[in-house]
């Protein structure tokens with residue numbers, strides 16, 4: 001069964017060890033922030049730092065493993081139509097929109113959407129780490145390290161598939177930041193199987 005996440009919103013759900021999570025960009029150029037927490041102890045969460053350290057790369061794709069803060073493998077990327085995702089930047093938030101966009105009445109962003117979606121499992125906002133940002137296209141200047149958030153390379157219908165290695169609580173969004181999504185807010189779809 002395919003689920004839709006409406007533009008600028010998020011969802012929380014459980015994923016059992018051995019199940020696959022497919023994240024689909026139905027219209028193209030739309031980012032989805034993904035968080036994973038261990039069902040057994042949600043203080044164990046997906047870790048950008050550990051994952052990038054062990055991969056020795058910042059761009060991850062098919063065959064790469066996503067590790068937790070306790071260095072356990074939580075997810076494996078098993079299929080990837082796009083090949084460009086971000087694991088450096090935090091979920092967009094009220095503060096992102098205030099500081100970067102200058103909004104006076106900012107949207108709660110992926111961060112607020114994730115906090116709300118994960119609240120039923122007792123996961124609070126302060127426990128939200130850097131998310132794996134599916135389809136987010138952050139280019140890095142190899143000399144200076146300067147970052148630029150470019151339009152996603154995903155086309156309509158493109159997907160990335162994750163295999164769960166342990167029982168997980170997942171948070172997933174349709175990202176709320178204009179720059180990350182080439183100027184428009186679109187839905188995200190996902191499937192568990």
Ligand SMILES: [Zn+2]
Pocket residue numbers: 033091092109110111174175176177180
């Ligand atoms: Zn976002």
